[in-house]
Amino acid sequence: MVEGTIIVNDREDNHFITTSYYDSACRDIIANPLHHYLALTIERKLREKKKGYFLNIAECYWGRERVLTRTGVIPYNSALFKICEQIIHGTVDVREIYHLYDNYYPHALPAGTELLGILGNHDERRAVNTFGQRGLRAAAMLTSFMSNVIMDYEGSAEGEGWKVYLDNIHVNWNQFESAADRSISGFYKILYSFQREQKGKGYLIWTGNTMVAGAMKFTEGRIIIGAFNFSDSTQSVQLQFDNPVLPIDDCGYYRVADPMYSPVTGKYGHYTGSELRVSRLQTVVSYTDRVKILHLLRVENPEELSNEFLKESFIRLCSISDISHFKASYAFLEIASHSDTFEAFFTFLKERLFPLFRNENSHTLEFGLKRTLFHLVKNGIQPGEKILQYLDRLTQSGSDGFSEFGRRLKQHNRSGALVFISAEAEPFSKIGGLANVVYELPRELAELGEEVYVITPFYRHGDEKSVEKMRKAVKKYRVSYTGVNVRFKILDNEYSVGVHRGEVDGIHYFLLDHHESFDGLYWGYTAEEKLRRRIAFSRACAEVITTFGLFPLFTFTNDAYAGIFNGIVKGDHVYRENPNFARTSFIHILHNVGWQYFDAYDRYERGFDHFRLFNLPDYLARDFIDPVHWRRINCMAAGVRFADWVITVSPSYAEQIQIASDGLEHLLHHVKGINNAIGRDFxxxxxxxxxxxxxxxxxxxxxxxxxxxxxxxxxxxxxxxxxxxxxxxxxxxxxxxxxxxxxxxxxxxxxxxxxxxxxxxxxxxxxxxxxxxxxxxxxxxxxxxxxxxxxxxxxxxxxxxxxxxxxxxxxxxxxxxxxxxxxxxxxxxxxxxxxxxxxxxxxxxxxxxxxxxxxxxxxxxxxxxxxxxxxxxxxxxxxxxxxxxxxxxxxxxxxxxxxxxxxxxxxxxxxxxxxxxxxxxxxxxxxxxxxxxxxxxYFWDRSAREYIKEVYTLKEIIRII
Missing domain, CATH: 3.40.50.2000 (Glycogen Phosphorylase B;)
Structure with missing residues (x-):
């Protein structure tokens, strides 16, 4: 019998955790009423003797823990030991540890179950041989974080020498020295000192790295964060604190300290509890130490450190990717609390925010405030009209550079052209519903005040009805030649495309005229012919945008035919570096994924590489390739890969294609579905x-x-x-x-x-x-x-x-x-x-x-x-x-x-x-x-408003409809 001090006691029945010896098979017979009676009797005797705790150990196999815990027994946590061993040997990664604690234990064990952390096993190789000297550090410290009671066996099955560390108690049976590895005695000294002094409950946290596990230990004096590297190389991690069971006070104020470097550098991280939950703390875990320890300290006087909290939170605000996290940002909430009147807003900027950044990083201030103002509107805290009025008044303040700052913020919120690129568009050409969308949607956007352009080919040939449709529309809407031809090359051949222009219901149309490239809608027989037409269309569209100075805020490519436009603009430095595309976000609209293979072509045909037609660097070829059939060029896949955002024509279809879409599902993530519609005058x-x-x-x-x-x-x-x-x-x-x-x-x-x-x-x-x-x-x-x-x-x-x-x-x-x-x-x-x-x-x-x-x-x-x-x-x-x-x-x-x-x-x-x-x-x-x-x-005015809301949200521009 070994005596000690109980560490935790959170079992649901509030009695001591006690064990008795049983065979290692842990048969169900041990969990019987007699044993429960004996355990309670022992507990009463211990109280009479004024003993705090007693503990015998009971070995168990993985999966038998639930049997021992029925009567308060502390079983071995052999599962964690085995998983750590498998990670070291490269057969699994740390996700198995999270699965163990997040899925298996909560379902298999009663609430409050205590497990005995073990660092080895007497009938297996010594721990130092199992994990290696460096791997042992990660495995042992993680075990310590997740266990209130730990034990280390080292020795052999014959029992010639072994040691037992039981919590803070050292029992030397036989002669441990005869089998011990002295090289790790220093580490064990640190480990058991830590275990004695830092008593508390451990929780796993994610690290964003499959070779590094993370944990937090909540002790009486402090909160300790640990990252444990199982790799043979130094690893970068992003510690995440979104585990809902973490007992972090959302209203509390915390300082993150590196116990080794912070006292020297003076660098600390300042977070509120709610902000910490949505933040990712970046650090590095070296392959030599294998363990990184940080301290999370409660700040009792946050007023004295308010500038530190505000500045660091504001910097983090600039990189928030999940917009729901703004409501947890300390800086955002501080600005929001001072946004009810312009006077309060201006005073906060002048006295609190500007002094922190003005002389150091004005771009951070500019960008962060632009994001903050947008999300004040997005979250319904302030109306858009009010925020825009603030910017107007800021430009007129004439105070210490605030006027110029206000003008720059207004520039960030200016609108721009919306350019639709499509093979067919009403009222000029049509073979399917795509043509309706590329007329009806731009028309409604134009009525809502947007500057809208549609670029589409001028087809002079086709069936009789198609030719007549084009002829009548050109005449009705007075489409005329601009006198401008745009030029580009495919391979070494130069093309000259005539540009015609007209206006239909507030939409500015550019029609591209070329006798070979745009002779008929979806014409072409061979793969090379079809690709030449599509490349010519995309390059001609890019040339029209730059030649006529459209400066699009958004481009909307539609389906496969226009999909390669995004890749050509982003892949060709001539367009990529053109000021016309400096603010452009590229949006690809999927109307029918099933049509992607009508625009997919074998890359190699009769010894010719079709990718040469693109006149792009060879390394970009992989981004134009089908996600499944790697020897085929897929125009739809290229449109998706190079797009900043993908929209499709209904919410249900958006869900469907992210699950299964002939291979394209590998590329489709966070697709937005906006319902198609019809015009109110239909x-x-x-x-x-x-x-x-x-x-x-x-x-x-x-x-x-x-x-x-x-x-x-x-x-x-x-x-x-x-x-x-x-x-x-x-x-x-x-x-x-x-x-x-x-x-x-x-x-x-x-x-x-x-x-x-x-x-x-x-x-x-x-x-x-x-x-x-x-x-x-x-x-x-x-x-x-x-x-x-x-x-x-x-x-x-x-x-x-x-x-x-x-x-x-x-x-x-x-x-x-x-x-x-x-x-x-x-x-x-x-x-x-x-x-x-x-x-x-x-x-x-x-x-x-x-x-x-x-x-x-x-x-x-x-x-x-x-x-x-x-x-x-x-x-x-x-x-x-x-x-x-x-x-x-x-x-x-x-x-x-x-x-x-x-x-x-x-x-x-x-x-x-x-x-x-x-x-x-x-x-x-x-x-x-x-x-x-x-x-x-569904009418298009409703869907058009949703398009405006979504695309302007993408760029975080305040747009009042």
């Missing part, structure tokens, strides 16, 4: 287009003919919709708003049925499905579920869209749709190619979007705006915008019908729910559901 423009087409006038006579030929149909119309027989526009003059809406929609539907020679019947549910005919859009699901949808549920469908050139799967789907039309001629209308969506949206009951994936989606929003409900798969942006339709009494919520699995069965189930709604629900309720869908539309 419905008005669609109705205008609908009227301009004279759809009603052209098809009303055909409708009347169908009615006259079908007595049953005529009776239905006379009974339920007699107004429709009184003229093509009579329904639009009905006074009852709801009745007018029902009649107008029904008229359009019946006329659409007549136009496509479908069965004209008001009771048939008519859907529209108009997209690019590609696998992504879910046409295969429609084909697979067609019998159930058309034969059993009785749907009618208007289906159409273009098939992309060279898309074999799209061509197969197109042929399948034609066969579907031939099989159900009275229920299915198919048009491969252009199909006017305005007519379909204003006439159909429901719009289908059973997409395999859908990054953002605009069609569902256009459908809602036109009062059309949507059947959609819950993926990407559809999940964010389409919500299940529910009706409870007079209450209606939702705007569509969702399904999850990409399967014909799930799709059919959603269509069945849709059919039940339209066939079993009163027409007035259906009308209200359509109105509810219209109210759910």
């Amino acid at each position: 419905l008005l423009r669609t109705q205008h287009q609908f009227k301009h087409m004279r759809f009603v006038e052209r098809n009303y006579p055909l409708f009347l003919k169908k009615v006259e030929e079908d007595a049953g149909l005529k009776e239905k119309i006379k009974t339920r919709y007699p107004e429709l027989l009184k003229g093509p526009r009579h329904c639009e003059r009905v006074n009852d708003r709801i009745r007018k809406g029902i009649l107008t929609r029904m008229r359009n539907k019946l006329l659409l049925q007549a136009q496509f020679n479908l069965t004209v019947d008001p009771d048939k549910v008519l859907f529209a499905m108009i997209h690019r005919i590609v696998e992504q859009k879910g046409f295969q699901l429609l084909l697979d579920a067609s019998e159930g949808i058309f034969k059993h549920l009785g749907f009618q469908g208007v289906i159409g869209g273009p098939v992309p050139s060279g898309d074999q799967k799209g061509e197969e789907l197109g042929r399948g749709l034609i066969q579907l039309r031939d099989f159900y001629p009275e229920s299915v209308a198919v048009n491969i190619g252009f199909l006017n969506v305005a007519t379909a949206l204003l006439s159909s009951d429901v719009f289908l979007m059973p997409s395999m994936y859908e990054p953002g989606g605009i069609s569902q929003l256009e459908s809602f705006a036109c009062g059309c409900l949507v059947v959609a798969r819950a993926t990407g942006g559809l999940r964010d915008t389409v919500h299940p339709l529910r009706i409870k009494g007079r209450f209606i919520e939702g705007n569509g019908f969702l399904f999850t699995d990409y399967s014909p069965e799930s799709f059919y189930d959603a269509m069945a729910r849709c059919a039940v709604f339209f066939t079993k629900t009163d027409e007035r309720v259906i009308y209200r559901a359509r109105r509810k869908a219209q109210d759910s539309v």
Whole structure:
């Protein structure tokens, strides 16, 4: 029996920690009531004898600790010993230690369990042989930090000599000297002195280094920080104090001291408790000492050191990366407390902040104050208008350089141009939804006061409708040649690109004209041809920006085609060092990650390295390479790698692509999702287009003919919709708003049925499905579920869209749709190619979007705006915008019908729910559901405001919308 002094006693039952001898197997039988009774009896006897503590040791295997602790036994912490040994041998790293204490012990052991820290084992090699003389220092000191009771065995299994250090008690059994290693006796002396004098609880802290463990020990007199290096080289660490169990007083004031150097250098670190929790303390742990000790001292008189706290906190504020940490910054809170009036703010600057930095580091003062003012607004502490007024008054103060300082702060908060770079853009060119975004979003940004530019090619060739679209837009918006050609090289070939300019709804458009590079939208056959076009576009855009002096604050590259712009500007010193790009942040917008492999090319082809086309240093090639297929150049991946920030078209899609996106997930981190939207005038423009087409006038006579030929149909119309027989526009003059809406929609539907020679019947549910005919859009699901949808549920469908050139799967789907039309001629209308969506949206009951994936989606929003409900798969942006339709009494919520699995069965189930709604629900309720869908539309002014908020936050510029 060994006697000593108890160190801690925080067991939940508040009794002494005691042990008795058991075999090392630690069988469950030891934890029985008799043992508990014996232990309590021993405790009473000890109290009678006025003994403070007694302890016998009980050896246990890793994983058996929970058995011994049931009755207060102190088991060996053999797990820590073994992990330290494995770290020294290079089989694991220090993360195993954190796993042990953060995950295993809290779940396996009762709260307050004490473990015996061991520094060796009597039936294994001596500790000095296990860890080495230097490794022993890290392992032993970490064990000391994490244990209130420690013991060291050294000797052999035969027991010819071993020693036991039990807490502060030295027991010499046999002759320890015969087996001891005298070289470590000095270290052991320090270790046990530390263990005797620094009694307290230890906690792990992260170091940001997988070969260095960190810990804090909270003793009565001080808090000790330790870093323990298991590597054979000197290691840099960043000590982190965000472990929530650390008993640090958030309101306290602390000084960090290096006990060896601080008394000599006078250098200390000053932190409040809350600031320490979010800070990273940098230090170095040498490979010789293996242990770095720092002291965290409580400051009892913080007023006397207020300048030190303010200055150091302000310097740290300049490098805060997690903006939520501003609320913990002492300097930020001090400035915030003096920001209610300009007088208080100015006095604080003049008397407290300026004297600390003005003569030493004015740039730190300037940058830190710029960040502080922005986050005062960001956190809602002060309104932006008020802070900008402060800056105006500061420029007019005329006091000791404050005017110049105020002007510089205003310069930091000035806005700049927003430049969108895209292969297609309305109203000039379009093949997909990207063109809509690159017109609608800039238009709304311009209306909100931004200076917005769009750079896109001037395509002179293509299919007839594309050429006509470009020609009409150029004429309508008076786009004209600027008289300027920009020049650049690809390999040794010089290109000269004509620059045309025009203005559309407040957006400044630059159209790039070159007979070879921009002859047609997404043209090109070979990898070299396509890469030349994309490189030419990116270099021409960079030249336009520098030639016309746009000085963009942000550039927005869109999808793969424009992705390499960021890499060319950052990789070519001519652009990188140009003043036009001095303040530029490069933002890449991902509209559809699935298209990345349409812009991925083999790097080597017939002995030619395609990267030579870029005219960039060879070492940059790796940043243009696909993250999975290392022999391919990936334009989308380049756009992401060189971007300062990545945005995508919906929050759900942002989450999705960071998990799985054909390899791009390896590059995507902290992607921001902002929902796509439509213009507020979309419905008005669609109705205008609908009227301009004279759809009603052209098809009303055909409708009347169908009615006259079908007595049953005529009776239905006379009974339920007699107004429709009184003229093509009579329904639009009905006074009852709801009745007018029902009649107008029904008229359009019946006329659409007549136009496509479908069965004209008001009771048939008519859907529209108009997209690019590609696998992504879910046409295969429609084909697979067609019998159930058309034969059993009785749907009618208007289906159409273009098939992309060279898309074999799209061509197969197109042929399948034609066969579907031939099989159900009275229920299915198919048009491969252009199909006017305005007519379909204003006439159909429901719009289908059973997409395999859908990054953002605009069609569902256009459908809602036109009062059309949507059947959609819950993926990407559809999940964010389409919500299940529910009706409870007079209450209606939702705007569509969702399904999850990409399967014909799930799709059919959603269509069945849709059919039940339209066939079993009163027409007035259906009308209200359509109105509810219209109210759910995301408009671009809302999304544009979010873009402004997010991008200006990126640069920490105060922007008042």
